[in-house]
Amino acid sequence: MIEPIQDFYAVIPAGGIGSRLWPLSRADAPKFLHDLTGSGHSLLRDTWDRLEPLAGPDRIAVVTGRAHRAAVEAELPGIDDLNVFLESEPRESAAAIGLAAAILHRRDPEVIIGSFSADHVIRGTQVFEWAVQQAVQVAREGYICTIGIPPTEPSVGFGYIRKAGELVVDGAPEAALVERFVEKPDLETAKEYVADRSYLWNAGMFIAKASVLLGELAANEPELYAGLSELAEAWDDRERRGPAVDRIWPKLKKIAIDYAVAEPAAERGRLAVIPGHFDWDDVGDFASLTKLITHGRKNDLAVLGPNARVLSDAASGILVSQTNRVISLVGVQDIVVVDTPDALLVTTVEHAQRVKGVVESLKLTGQGDVL
Amino acid sequence: MIEPIQDFYAVIPAGGIGSRLWPLSRADAPKFLHDLTGSGHSLLRDTWDRLEPLAGPDRIAVVTGRAHRAAVEAELPGIDDLNVFLESEPRESAAAIGLAAAILHRRDPEVIIGSFSADHVIRGTQVFEWAVQQAVQVAREGYICTIGIPPTEPSVGFGYIRKAGELVVDGAPEAALVERFVEKPDLETAKEYVADRSYLWNAGMFIAKASVLLGELAANEPELYAGLSELAEAWDDRERRGPAVDRIWPKLKKIAIDYAVAEPAAERGRLAVIPGHFDWDDVGDFASLTKLITHGRKNDLAVLGPNARVLSDAASGILVSQTNRVISLVGVQDIVVVDTPDALLVTTVEHAQRVKGVVESLKLTGQGDVL
Numbered sequence: 001m002i003e004p005i006q007d008f009y010a011v012i013p014a015g016g017i018g019s020r021l022w023p024l025s026r027a028d029a030p031k032f033l034h035d036l037t038g039s040g041h042s043l044l045r046d047t048w049d050r051l052e053p054l055a056g057p058d059r060i061a062v063v064t065g066r067a068h069r070a071a072v073e074a075e076l077p078g079i080d081d082l083n084v085f086l087e088s089e090p091r092e093s094a095a096a097i098g099l100a101a102a103i104l105h106r107r108d109p110e111v112i113i114g115s116f117s118a119d120h121v122i123r124g125t126q127v128f129e130w131a132v133q134q135a136v137q138v139a140r141e142g143y144i145c146t147i148g149i150p151p152t153e154p155s156v157g158f159g160y161i162r163k164a165g166e167l168v169v170d171g172a173p174e175a176a177l178v179e180r181f182v183e184k185p186d187l188e189t190a191k192e193y194v195a196d197r198s199y200l201w202n203a204g205m206f207i208a209k210a211s212v213l214l215g216e217l218a219a220n221e222p223e224l225y226a227g228l229s230e231l232a233e234a235w236d237d238r239e240r241r242g243p244a245v246d247r248i249w250p251k252l253k254k255i256a257i258d259y260a261v262a263e264p265a266a267e268r269g270r271l272a273v274i275p276g277h278f279d280w281d282d283v284g285d286f287a288s289l290t291k292l293i294t295h296g297r298k299n300d301l302a303v304l305g306p307n308a309r310v311l312s313d314a315a316s317g318i319l320v321s322q323t324n325r326v327i328s329l330v331g332v333q334d335i336v337v338v339d340t341p342d343a344l345l346v347t348t349v350e351h352a353q354r355v356k357g358v359v360e361s362l363k364l365t366g367q368g369d370v371l
Numbered sequence: 372m373i374e375p376i377q378d379f380y381a382v383i384p385a386g387g388i389g390s391r392l393w394p395l396s397r398a399d400a401p402k403f404l405h406d407l408t409g410s411g412h413s414l415l416r417d418t419w420d421r422l423e424p425l426a427g428p429d430r431i432a433v434v435t436g437r438a439h440r441a442a443v444e445a446e447l448p449g450i451d452d453l454n455v456f457l458e459s460e461p462r463e464s465a466a467a468i469g470l471a472a473a474i475l476h477r478r479d480p481e482v483i484i485g486s487f488s489a490d491h492v493i494r495g496t497q498v499f500e501w502a503v504q505q506a507v508q509v510a511r512e513g514y515i516c517t518i519g520i521p522p523t524e525p526s527v528g529f530g531y532i533r534k535a536g537e538l539v540v541d542g543a544p545e546a547a548l549v550e551r552f553v554e555k556p557d558l559e560t561a562k563e564y565v566a567d568r569s570y571l572w573n574a575g576m577f578i579a580k581a582s583v584l585l586g587e588l589a590a591n592e593p594e595l596y597a598g599l600s601e602l603a604e605a606w607d608d609r610e611r612r613g614p615a616v617d618r619i620w621p622k623l624k625k626i627a628i629d630y631a632v633a634e635p636a637a638e639r640g641r642l643a644v645i646p647g648h649f650d651w652d653d654v655g656d657f658a659s660l661t662k663l664i665t666h667g668r669k670n671d672l673a674v675l676g677p678n679a680r681v682l683s684d685a686a687s688g689i690l691v692s693q694t695n696r697v698i699s700l701v702g703v704q705d706i707v708v709v710d711t712p713d714a715l716l717v718t719t720v721e722h723a724q725r726v727k728g729v730v731e732s733l734k735l736t737g738q739g740d741v742l
Contacts, residue, residue: 023697311732313725326394326714326741328729331722335703337715343697344710346717351702354684358699361682370697 002129004056005136009111009210011100012047014064014072014118015090019359020285020352023343024320027371032118033071036283037292038304043119043283045075050122052078054114054132061085061104062118063096082236088249094224094260095252097206098217102232105210112139114207115257117282121292124278131276134172135207141169143272144208144216144265146178148200149280154190157284157353159183159202159258167272178271181263200273203280206257216261216270224253224260286336287352290318301329305339317349343370373500375427376507380482380581382471383418385435385443385489386461390730391656391723394714395691398742403489404442407654408663409675414654415489416446421496422487423449425503432456432475433489434467453607459620465595465631466623468577469588473603476581483510485578486628488653492663495649502647505543506578512540514643515579515587515636517549519571520651525561528655530554530573530629538643549642552634571644574651577628587632587641595624595631657707658723661689672700676710688720714741 018024018031025031032044039046044062051060061083064072069086073079085099097115104111114132122128131147138145148161164179181202185193193199206213218225227248234244265271283289293302301312305321312319315329320338327339336352338345347355362371389395389402396402403415410417415433422431432454435443440457444450456471468486475482485503493499502518509516519532535550552573556564564570577584589596598619605615636642654660664673672683676692683690686700691709698710705720718726733742 023699309738311729311736311738313728313732314722325712326733326738328394328714328716328718328733330716330718330725330729332706332717332719335717337717339715341696343699344708344715345699345701346703346706346708347699347701348703351685354701355699357684358682358701361684362697362699365682367680367682367697 002053002133004059005054005112005133007108007110007112008055008059008136009104009108009113010051010055010060011097011104011113011115012044012051012060012062012118013093013096013100013115014044014062014068015087015093015096016119018119018284020355021283021289022338022355022359023340023345023370024322024338028067030068030119031283033068033075036289036304037121042075043121044072046122047116047118047120048076048079050125050128051114051116054129058083061100063087063100064118065090086245088245091249091252092254093204093257094217094221094255095228095249097257098214098224098228098260099231101210101213101217102228103235105214106232106235109211111210112136112207113210113213115205117204119283120203121281121283122278127278128276131274131278132207134169134174134274135205135272137171138167138169138175138272138274139207139209139212142209142212143167143270144206144212144261145175145272145274146262147203147205147207147276148273149203149276149278150197151190151194151199151201154187154194155201156184156187156190157288158282160185160190160193160199161202161273163198163200163273164269169272172274174274175272176275177269178266178273180266181258200275201280202258203276203282204258205276206262213261216265220264221253221255221260224255227252285352285355286318286338286347287349290334290336290349293318373424373504375430376425376483376504378479378481378483379426379430379507380475380479380484381422381426381431382468382475382484382486383415383422383431383433383489384464384467384471384486385415385433385439386458386464386467387490389490389655391726392654392660393726393730394711394716394741395693395709399438401439401490402654404439404446407660407675408492413446414492415443417493418487418489418491419447419450421493421499422485425485425500429454432471434458434471435489436461457616459616462620462623463625464575464628465588465592465626466599466620468628469585469595469599469631470602472581472584472588473599474606476585477603477606480582482581483507483578484581484584485510486576488575490654491574492652492654493649498649499647502545502645502649503578505540505545505645506576506643508542509538509540509546509643509645510578510580510583513580513583514538514641515577515583515633516546516643516645517633518574518576518578518647519644520574520647520649522561522565522570522572525558525565526572527555527558527561528659529653531556531561531564531570532573532644534569534571534644540643543645545645547644547646548640549637549644551637552629571646572651573629574647574653575629576647577633584632587636591635592624592626592631595626598623656723656726657689657709657718658720661705661707661720664689
């Protein structure tokens with residue numbers, strides 16, 4: 001057991017629905033509320049459990065939509081009401097993480113925050129903790145520090161971070177500066193990145209003094225910064241908070257924190273990275289979910305659903321069962337079957353990325369009742 | 372419009388469940404009760420409608436299980452109660468057709484019966500009628516007459532009939548003698564049959580004087596004949612019928628009419644055939660159902676189900692929807708998806724024959740609730 005880091009606060013943005021996991025993920029049951037690993041807990045809860053030893057139970061904040069408040073509080077019975085930051089609507093990651101930074105900075109100007117997605121899967125607790133501990137050391141030096149994952153394959157589904165030279169920080173022997181962020185590459189480029197060994201996957205983790213993060217926001221997105229500051233000033237006054245959110249939040253710029261904070265910081269040599277030698281996956285689609293559950297064994301059929309009644313014969317891929325129906329899969333390879341009470345998806349691992357298009361089509365054809 | 376044939380009685384054995392169409396076909400919803408063509412009617416009703424001009428509404432008998440009585444009468448509101456012959460349990464086609472022959476023969480010793488499966492699909496009414504009219508002429512001459520389908524492809528799913536020489540019968544210019552019946556062949560043999568042109572598909576249609584058919588049964592299966600005669604003698608006495616069925620029916624030999632009647636008759640030169648130049652399919656599995664609905668167009672997705680809510684993208688094959696769920700098929704070729712309230716099947720056209728194995732497995736694993 002480790003001791004919580006004194007000046008550290010963990011922030012969990014719990015926002016994205018996970019459209020490419022439809023019809024498992026829904027507007028009212030987003031990805032972070034699902035148990036995708038068979039752990040018996042939601043991804044959100046797994047995230048909390050992973051952060052609690054590092055931050056302590058009273059110093060973990062969740063930024064989520066008003067609609068998910070009850071579900072989040074049910075998943076995290078230990079959460080302090082003061083640490084649930086509710087958005088009136090989704091405004092992307094810069095607003096979500098910036099809001100947490102602004103509120104926590106008002107409460108403690110010296111606080112170091114670490115932001116970790118609510119719906120990623122990580123295996124290897126101690127290695128994760130060691131990476132965060134190092135990142136906090138780097139953050140204390142005034143850097144924004146990310147944790148990058150050494151790629152195990154040429155994935156085209158993730159962004160990459162290119163390391164520059166080493167960064168000498170006490171207690172952070174693996175620290176390096178970041179040269180730049182790279183968008184999702186094509187396969188050839190991804191292969192080069194993997195061979196190069198100076199590229200890491202961008203896992204969307206950012207650790208920084210709240211003041212430093214807000215400083216970057218102020219420099220790069222002054223209007224967003226102003227809105228967040230105004231919100232934070234009203235936040236801990238219960239009477240003023242709601243009206244302030246209603247007035248300010250919907251006008252905030254929608255921008256990813258990568259663009260609003262991380263990339264500009266990298267350009268100025270203020271972004272550092274710690275390599276995270278743990279298993280990490282953003283479980284972005286059914287292909288990655290299949291791989292996660294089968295551990296990459298090609299001929300396995302992954303079954304997700306505690307009450308699944310499955311009869312399979314020469315079938316591989318993934319079956320998600322949310323009903324108590326008998327499901328028979330015969331002679332289908334690398335299949336994706338997601339069986340829910342009001343919607344059924346049948347596709348293949350190869351076409352997993354196209355599910356997002358299904359969601360778009362359902363919107364366009366007025367079938368939003370199943371989204 | 373044609374006039375009904377005076378001495379003709381149509382018999383519809385409505386027995387088989389259609390296991391290879393599970394979970395569409397069920398013990399309590401067998402294949403013949405389904406609308407598989409999108410005609411708006413069940414196959415049974417289509418069969419009735421096809422036979423009514425030939426026999427008249429009062430001269431069509433249905434042999435079915437006691438369990439299906441209500442469903443059959445609902446499908447066929449015009450049927451005379453006297454023409455519904457109820458089995459206490461399935462005993463195969465020789466018993467079913469033999470029972471009808473024995474009962475109708477007692478009512479009219481000169482009657483000619485024609486037996487037509489309740490769950491086949493036929494397109495081309497006039498050509499069908501012309502084939503039956505010829506077959507009745509042949510039957511009047513004391514032959515058992517079948518209607519064989521000129522093969523349009525080397526199917527390995529049907530039995531074949533080999534024609535011998537022509538048979539000169541007035542009013543039946545296409546009549547021929549049958550040399551022999553052939554079981555389902557392998558593909559090479561089937562190709563030879565198609566090239567040979569003296570082979571026809573066995574469509575399970577038999578037209579004969581009831582007396583002739585019973586004579587064959589008496590010669591080949593004397594115990595079965597004796598049981599059926601005893602049953603027929605008691606049949607039209609309402610008080611004796613039920614007890615007689617309970618006592619005699621379960622002991623009758625299970626044998627197909629092909630073996631009990633048609634093959635022995637062919638050996639003795641007493642089986643004739645009329646070629647049926649209409650589209651015919653026994654719709655034995657989802658491959659044949661797919662072909663039927665798509666008319667063989669390879670890239671089509673056949674959708675069966677009046678309330679289907681389908682969103683497909685680069686999908687072909689067949690979707691059967693018995694629920695009102697949204698079903699999305701993405702990038703799956705030659706797929707078979709059958710969505711029912713309590714069971715879901717996902718397979719491919721190629722593996723359609725394996726569905727019967729699923730049904731066996733469900734029985735063996737105690738999941739008979741969905742059969």
